[in-house]
Amino acid sequence: MSGLSVLLLETTILGYALAMLSYAAEYAFGSRGVVARVATGERVLAGAGGPSLVEEPPPAAPAPVHAMAGAVAGRIALGLTVATWFAHVGSVVTRGLAAHRVPWGNMYEFVLAACLVGATAWLVLLARRPTVRPLGLYVTLALVLLLGTDALRLYTKVGPLMPALDSYWLKIHVSAAITASGILLVGFVAAALTLVRIGYEAGKDRFPYSLGDRLPGSDGLERLTFRIHAFAFPIWTFAIICGAVWAEAAWGRYWGWDPKETWSFVAWVLYAGYLHARATPSVKRSVATWIAVIAWVAMMVNLFGVNLVISGLHSYAGVK
Amino acid sequence: MSTQTLAPPTEDLPPDNKRVVMGLFRRLWRWLTSMRTALILLFLLAVAAIPGSVLPQRNLNQDKVSQYYVAHPKLAPWLDRLAAFNVFSSPWFSAIYLLLFISLVGCLVPRLRAHAVALLRVPPDAPARLDRMPAHAGGLVLDGAPAAAAQRLHALLKARRFRVRTRARADGSVTVSGEKGHLKESGNLLFHFSLLAILTGVAFGSSYGYHADRLVVEGPDQAFCNTLQQYDDYGLGTRVKPGDLEPFCLQLNRFQARYADTGEPLAYAADVAYTVGDGPERTTRIKVNDPLRLAKARVYLMGHGYAPVIRYTDRYGRTQTTVAPFLARDGLETSEGVAQFPDVNTPPTGRDPDHKQQVAFQGVYVPTANGKDAVSVFPAERNPVLVITPYRGDLGLDTGIPHSVYTLNQDEIASGRLTALTAAPLRLKPGESATLDDGSRVEFVGTRQWAAVTVRYDPGEQVVLAGAVCLLVGLVAMLFGRRRRVWFRVTGDGRASTAEAAALARGEYAGFNAEFEAIVREAGSS
Numbered sequence: 001m002s003g004l005s006v007l008l009l010e011t012t013i014l015g016y017a018l019a020m021l022s023y024a025a026e027y028a029f030g031s032r033g034v035v036a037r038v039a040t041g042e043r044v045l046a047g048a049g050g051p052s053l054v055e056e057p058p059p060a061a062p063a064p065v066h067a068m069a070g071a072v073a074g075r076i077a078l079g080l081t082v083a084t085w086f087a088h089v090g091s092v093v094t095r096g097l098a099a100h101r102v103p104w105g106n107m108y109e110f111v112l113a114a115c116l117v118g119a120t121a122w123l124v125l126l127a128r129r130p131t132v133r134p135l136g137l138y139v140t141l142a143l144v145l146l147l148g149t150d151a152l153r154l155y156t157k158v159g160p161l162m163p164a165l166d167s168y169w170l171k172i173h174v175s176a177a178i179t180a181s182g183i184l185l186v187g188f189v190a191a192a193l194t195l196v197r198i199g200y201e202a203g204k205d206r207f208p209y210s211l212g213d214r215l216p217g218s219d220g221l222e223r224l225t226f227r228i229h230a231f232a233f234p235i236w237t238f239a240i241i242c243g244a245v246w247a248e249a250a251w252g253r254y255w256g257w258d259p260k261e262t263w264s265f266v267a268w269v270l271y272a273g274y275l276h277a278r279a280t281p282s283v284k285r286s287v288a289t290w291i292a293v294i295a296w297v298a299m300m301v302n303l304f305g306v307n308l309v310i311s312g313l314h315s316y317a318g319v320k
Numbered sequence: 321m322s323t324q325t326l327a328p329p330t331e332d333l334p335p336d337n338k339r340v341v342m343g344l345f346r347r348l349w350r351w352l353t354s355m356r357t358a359l360i361l362l363f364l365l366a367v368a369a370i371p372g373s374v375l376p377q378r379n380l381n382q383d384k385v386s387q388y389y390v391a392h393p394k395l396a397p398w399l400d401r402l403a404a405f406n407v408f409s410s411p412w413f414s415a416i417y418l419l420l421f422i423s424l425v426g427c428l429v430p431r432l433r434a435h436a437v438a439l440l441r442v443p444p445d446a447p448a449r450l451d452r453m454p455a456h457a458g459g460l461v462l463d464g465a466p467a468a469a470a471q472r473l474h475a476l477l478k479a480r481r482f483r484v485r486t487r488a489r490a491d492g493s494v495t496v497s498g499e500k501g502h503l504k505e506s507g508n509l510l511f512h513f514s515l516l517a518i519l520t521g522v523a524f525g526s527s528y529g530y531h532a533d534r535l536v537v538e539g540p541d542q543a544f545c546n547t548l549q550q551y552d553d554y555g556l557g558t559r560v561k562p563g564d565l566e567p568f569c570l571q572l573n574r575f576q577a578r579y580a581d582t583g584e585p586l587a588y589a590a591d592v593a594y595t596v597g598d599g600p601e602r603t604t605r606i607k608v609n610d611p612l613r614l615a616k617a618r619v620y621l622m623g624h625g626y627a628p629v630i631r632y633t634d635r636y637g638r639t640q641t642t643v644a645p646f647l648a649r650d651g652l653e654t655s656e657g658v659a660q661f662p663d664v665n666t667p668p669t670g671r672d673p674d675h676k677q678q679v680a681f682q683g684v685y686v687p688t689a690n691g692k693d694a695v696s697v698f699p700a701e702r703n704p705v706l707v708i709t710p711y712r713g714d715l716g717l718d719t720g721i722p723h724s725v726y727t728l729n730q731d732e733i734a735s736g737r738l739t740a741l742t743a744a745p746l747r748l749k750p751g752e753s754a755t756l757d758d759g760s761r762v763e764f765v766g767t768r769q770w771a772a773v774t775v776r777y778d779p780g781e782q783v784v785l786a787g788a789v790c791l792l793v794g795l796v797a798m799l800f801g802r803r804r805r806v807w808f809r810v811t812g813d814g815r816a817s818t819a820e821a822a823a824l825a826r827g828e829y830a831g832f833n834a835e836f837e838a839i840v841r842e843a844g845s846s
Contacts, residue, residue, distance in 0.1 A: 160580050163588050167609040230799045241788045250609045252620040252776040257408045259373040269366040280355045
């Protein structure tokens with residue numbers, strides 16, 4: 001069963017990588033062509049906010065063949081993402097069956113599950129707002145990078161839970177942390193691309209900003225970024241509160257500035273700062289969005305730095 | 321100039337200076353309570369927490385701080401002066417969060433007042449030009465006179481849980497105003513006040529709470545009571561006196577550990593007996609994640625290990641037995657420690673004033689030995705061996721310098737006052753004994769297990785938990801609450817009316833247009 005889980009993970013990484021290539025093909029052929037515009041609908045585009053895509057000068061009117069190829073590539077990308085998602089679910093489920101417990105007892109399993117939440121969040125988002133599809137390239141890129149690191153560097157053999165983790169709070173606290181992390185991953189991609197697009201709209205044409213060409217308008221992206229974070233922030237708060245309740249039962253104190261707690265706090269404060277900055281008219285939207293990006297860096301330090309470099313009470317990585 | 325006539329000058333400051341000071345204070349206050357400052361303070365708080373996770377912290381691990389001192393002898397004292405080893409109780413960290421909370425209070429109090437007013441106020445009348453509102457619809461044809469039509473619109477908004485007010489205008493038109501979504505600001509205020517509640521709870525808990533650590537070995541002779549003298553380490557809140565500790569005594573009957581075949585631990589459990597005050601003795605099982613909860617204290621299982629029981633018969637034939645807890649140095653319970661016998665080999669004629677004949681055994685306990693190596697291959701006792709080196713001389717216990725009880729005093733060994741008696745360590749299985757050069761005898765009787773327990777009491781916890789729950793509720797209300805207003809203006813003669821509708825949303829609200837359209841549709845068909 002654990003072998004099957006690994007096989008499914010390999011399939012998942014490959015699947016997301018292929019989806020990424022298809023998104024890239026769609027990108028290259030120009031999804032903003034006629035087909036995509038018709039497929040997604042102008043009203044929705046306007047709803048996504050900002051200078052709607054239609055207002056921009058059409059990029060050298062792509063040849064119909066190319067536009068068609070782009071649309072086909074986009075469909076393939078979507079289909080691959082959905083199909084791979086099932087493999088991803090399979091990898092998590094078989095891992096749990098192999099271990100006879102919830103499949104988030106160490107760092108490898110945490111990253112695997114958080115990426116699944118991220119992929120799910122992405123598909124839900126895509127179903128609700130088809131216009132965000134150009135983000136797919138970057139979401140799948142992030143998934144491939146994280147899952148690749150997970151498979152190559154963090155893999156841990158199926159084992160029993162250590163006694164410290166043997167609590168029903170594992171189901172609540174860790175699943176909340178996984179859910180928040182997965183959604184915030186998508187939030188980070190949206191935030192980073194918002195910055196790219198803002199730069200692009202300001203006339204910058206150096207490398208990262210040149211990618212903004214194919215992205216939806218910065219206003220809509222920025223609002224999307226905010227919504228994702230506003231959705232994830234209470235879940236992250238809930239995860240921290242549950243962690244504190246568990247810490248009281250396990251270690252005798254609800255908060256002890258253990259490195260994991262400290263970095264969770266840092267990320268929480270930064271995300272709170274982002275939401276406040278976003279609600280303050282005098283703070284530029286690009287500045288607020290930068291705070292969200294920095295907060296994600298804190299999340300990554302919390303995951304990789306604290307688990308692998310700094311030792312503390314949350315040393316459950318099991319990575320040798 | 322006008323302020324000068326209002327405020328009488330004080331004796332110590334000329335009027336001008338006072339005004340300058342007041343002006344300065346007001347500016348400072350405005351700066352402190354501005355959102356920009358709050359954001360900077362939030363950012364500083366996040367940055368200030370980072371050294372607390374990178375540098376060793378006294379509250380987490382004193383040993384690591386000592387190691388840091390050894391590794392960085394020049395840097396460490398400087399860092400210490402900056403309180404870098406006590407980040408979370410340092411003046412600068414406290415300054416940041418206290419400023420942040422002052423800023424918060426300064427921001428919240430006026431908002432609380434404004435919100436209370438908003439809650440009491442009836443929805444304001446429709447603005448003169450409804451078509452200037454972000455959402456607008458005109459030309460709704462309604463049945464009946466304006467008053468009757470307005471009544472239906474009133475009911476419609478009421479059913480959608482708006483606060484509604486209908487006003488008849490002098491020109492014969494009727495306006496219906498609806499307002500909804502005060503929950504957003506209520507949630508916002510609840511969230512921020514919950515932060516204050518949490519801070520209060522933390523402060524209360526640290527003043528009236530305490531914690532204490534102790535290592536307790538199995539057996540009735542090793543029981544302890546909840547008094548400070550019996551702890552290895554403790555910390556009392558500023559308002560706690562030693563007599564305030566919950567009067568209980570506890571003994572470890574049996575410690576159990578279950579391991580997988582790979583040696584990974586599966587479960588730890590400590591069977592204990594305890595009494596509270598003069599009450600009856602009770603037994604219970606303490607597990608990781610499942611402490612013993614008493615009225616004003618909790619007992620947690622934090623660690624475990626083996627304590628070899630060593631019996632020493634000195635050259636004069638007197639026997640002493642000691643139970644020496646050893647500390648695990650790896651995950652498979654290879655444990656290190658020392659058993660000391662300071663009061664042995666005293667001649668029958670009197671004492672041994674120079675401590676020249678004190679005896680100690682230092683070494684390793686291996687619960688499952690495999691071959692000659694003093695390294696365990698399994699954490700449970702499948703093939704136990706005690707590998708110890710006997711020492712004789714001055715143990716250096718009377719120097720007054722605090723010293724680890726798990727190693728011998730290295731100064732004494734280095735100076736030659738304490739010497740090893742054998743070149744190779746003795747290997748003893750349970751029940752085996754060895755004879756030393758002076759005819760004295762050491763026997764490895766067996767082992768008992770020990771558990772490290774922490775006793776804690778924190779009366780602020782309930783406050784903090786309640787604060788955290790309110791915080792989460794407030795957060796959800798704040799992020800998902802939508803404040804908006806809807807207006808209808810109904811005009812017409814006695815039989816038919818036409819209405820104009822408009823709406824205004826405060827802040828982000830994606831479904832605003834859809835909701836407005838639905839309301840207008842409903843109004844049109846009413």
